[in-house]
Amino acid sequence: MSDSLKIKKNQIRVRIAPSPTGYLHIGTARSALFNFLFARKHKGKFILRIEDTDQERSKPEYERDILEGLKWLGLEWDEGPIIEDRSRYRGEYGPYRQSERKKIYEKYIKKLLEEGKAYYCFCSKEELEAQKQYFISIGQPPRYSGKCRGLSKKEVEKFLREGRPAIIRFKTPSQKVVFTDIIRGRIEFDASLIGDFSIAKDITTPLYNLAVVIDDFEMKISHVIRGEDHLPNTPKQILLQKALGFPSPQWAHLPLILGPDRSKLSKRHGAVAIHEYRKEGYLPEALINMMAFLGWNPGTEREVYSLASLIKDFSLERCQKSGAIFNIKRLNWINGFYIRQRSPEKITEMCIPYLIEAGFIEEVTEKNDPQNPGSESNPQELRLFESKKRKFRIKKTQEIVDIDWITKIVAIYQERLKKLSEISELTDFFFEDKIKFNKELLRWKEMTEQEIEKSLTLLENLLSEIEDSEFTEENIKAKLMPEAEKLKDRGKLLWPFRVALTGKKASAGPFEIASILGKEKTLKRIREAKELLQSK
RNA sequence: GGCCUCGUCAUCUAGUGGUUUAGGAUACAUGGUUCUCAACCAUGUCACACGGGUUCGAAUCCCGUCGAGGCCA
Numbered sequence: 037m038s039d040s041l042k043i044k045k046n047q048i049r050v051r052i053a054p055s056p057t058g059y060l061h062i063g064t065a066r067s068a069l070f071n072f073l074f075a076r077k078h079k080g081k082f083i084l085r086i087e088d089t090d091q092e093r094s095k096p097e098y099e100r101d102i103l104e105g106l107k108w109l110g111l112e113w114d115e116g117p118i119i120e121d122r123s124r125y126r127g128e129y130g131p132y133r134q135s136e137r138k139k140i141y142e143k144y145i146k147k148l149l150e151e152g153k154a155y156y157c158f159c160s161k162e163e164l165e166a167q168k169q170y171f172i173s174i175g176q177p178p179r180y181s182g183k184c185r186g187l188s189k190k191e192v193e194k195f196l197r198e199g200r201p202a203i204i205r206f207k208t209p210s211q212k213v214v215f216t217d218i219i220r221g222r223i224e225f226d227a228s229l230i231g232d233f234s235i236a237k238d239i240t241t242p243l244y245n246l247a248v249v250i251d252d253f254e255m256k257i258s259h260v261i262r263g264e265d266h267l268p269n270t271p272k273q274i275l276l277q278k279a280l281g282f283p284s285p286q287w288a289h290l291p292l293i294l295g296p297d298r299s300k301l302s303k304r305h306g307a308v309a310i311h312e313y314r315k316e317g318y319l320p321e322a323l324i325n326m327m328a329f330l331g332w333n334p335g336t337e338r339e340v341y342s343l344a345s346l347i348k349d350f351s352l353e354r355c356q357k358s359g360a361i362f363n364i365k366r367l368n369w370i371n372g373f374y375i376r377q378r379s380p381e382k383i384t385e386m387c388i389p390y391l392i393e394a395g396f397i398e399e400v401t402e403k404n405d406p407q408n409p410g411s412e413s414n415p416q417e418l419r420l421f422e423s424k425k426r427k428f429r430i431k432k433t434q435e436i437v438d439i440d441w442i443t444k445i446v447a448i449y450q451e452r453l454k455k456l457s458e459i460s461e462l463t464d465f466f467f468e469d470k471i472k473f474n475k476e477l478l479r480w481k482e483m484t485e486q487e488i489e490k491s492l493t494l495l496e497n498l499l500s501e502i503e504d505s506e507f508t509e510e511n512i513k514a515k516l517m518p519e520a521e522k523l524k525d526r527g528k529l530l531w532p533f534r535v536a537l538t539g540k541k542a543s544a545g546p547f548e549i550a551s552i553l554g555k556e557k558t559l560k561r562i563r564e565a566k567e568l569l570q571s572k
Numbered sequence: 573g574g575c576c577u578c579g580u581c582a583u584c585u586a587g588u589g590g591u592u593u594a595g596g597a598u599a600c601a602u603g604g605u606u607c608u609c610a611a612c613c614a615u616g617u618c619a620c621a622c623g624g625g626u627u628c629g630a631a632u633c634c635c636g637u638c639g640a641g642g643c644c645a
Contacts, residue, residue: 177574178645267576268643298640333585337596358578366598452610530607542609
């Protein structure tokens with residue numbers, strides 16, 4: 037294509053232009069990711085433009101969500117809105133919100149009008165609707181008839197003075213529009229089927245296609261990388277670029293992200309907002325990894341990719357043409373993988389908000405503690421307060437613990453986590469004073485109640501022999517395993533033990549749980565299990 | 573309805589005319605490990621939409637059909 041922009045490597049400029057009429061959507065985030073990767077790969081600029089032409093539906097709340105979501109994902113933009121400081125909303129190439137660009141638009145809309153490439157249209161809604169029906173009835177694409185094309189200057193001025201409602205239409209030339217898409221190759225549209233589409237509401241207010249064309253030109257966008265749903269807009273935009281004397285950028289239309297029914301992923305398929313995934317406890321690197329593989333792959337068998345390694349290996353040429361179904365199970369797998377990769381300390385930090393939200397613990401700061409400043413705190417608590425570590429109060433028991441204790445809990449559940457939000461239901465028994473469960477749960481295989489009681493008594497006796505300070509995972513194991521072996525079936529001792537401590541049929545190992553709970557609580561729970569067994 | 577795009581296991585995909593009895597990952601199933609769950613290891617089930625060509629040879633190139641989606645309304 038002779039009219040395509042010749043771009044030097046250092047001139048690569050790409051953008052995403054979300055409209056703040058909704059929360060940051062997975063599809064938008066994926067487009068952002070691919071633009072970001074392309075820009076970083078070629079040492080270009082990644083620009084964020086807020087497309088807030090729809091003033092009625094745009095909300096600051098959505099805008100904030102988009103900006104925060106992109107940041108959280110690590111997709112930092114080089115130019116564009118900066119949330120902390122509204123005064124920096126301007127970049128080298130002008131303001132980055134469409135609503136602030138009236139003057140620029142006016143210049144170009146005037147130009148099109150003066151050169152006869154666009155015209156005012158005064159047709160009523162009813163007229164337009166009738167035309168539409170007519171075209172449909174004869175099996176042709178609905179489009180504008182061109183009725184107002186021939187209006188004289190005088191007539192137009194008169195109508196405008198009268199205050200007749202008007203819009204501005206583009207005089208679409210009858211020709212074939214051919215362009216090369218980086219992902220899809222040659223694509224051809226017949227412009228005569230498009231009709232004279234509307235480009236502006238008035239002299240300062242462009243409609244979508246014109247606004248995009250002007251903005252992209254003003255911001256010197258070299259490559260437009262966007263979803264396949266924009267493919268039908270492309271010929272219109274190319275025609276507008278020609279009419280305005282703008283070079284066309286390179287095009288790359290990404291395959292869509294689909295729901296399980298193969299239609300475009302939307303709310304009815306479930307969570308689509310990035311912040312919902314964040315809240316559920318998905319890690320940004322998991323989302324990035326997953327989104328990158330929706331429509332792209334490195335051509336090797338490698339599946340795990342960080343943002344940095346994606347930058348290294350990414351290329352638009354390796355993008356897929358067909359839509360990809362968003363598969364939550366795959367996300368869960370990769371998220372679990374990244375959770376296992378992180379240090380227990382880091383995961384603990386990330387899990388604490390969930391434990392607080394579940395009402396298990398609350399953070400204790402100097403201000404709200406010690407709980408009763410006048411009263412005597414026990415020595416252990418006092419020692420805790422001498423350290424700089426974060427401290428928490430277990431709400432049910434009022435005990436004060438430090439973050440190391442929480443870390444121990446999280447550490448034994450880290451490999452079981454698919455998403456962070458699961459931590460609370462998995463570890464709730466650590467934060468209860470007395471746990472509740474059905475006594476049937478204590479039974480391992482065909483054990484009789486007498487056998488269960490024997491096992492519990494044995495546990496109580498054996499564990500009592502361990503000193504408080506020696507109550508470690510290793511020591512408990514050393515004490516109990518030989519006895520468990522004697523029973524031939526280890527489960528006879530270990531299953532009731534685990535259930536007595538957790539009240540669950542699935543959990544981490546009983547030795548590690550007991551050591552974290554401590555001797556006193558462990559024995560208390562065994563005794564409580566015995567009581568439960570004896571109850572009717 | 574018109575235009576455009578797409579079509580390899582359930583899902584994400586490798587594959588660009590012979591190295592392919594179509595490879596990997598997730599999911600699923602089974603087994604190992606194990607008190608349970610998870611993790612881990614091993615094994616297994618499952619795909620070139622269909623029909624014509626071109627060719628010695630096609631998942632790969634061409635044509636058609638069918639199917640799916642997107643956009644406009």
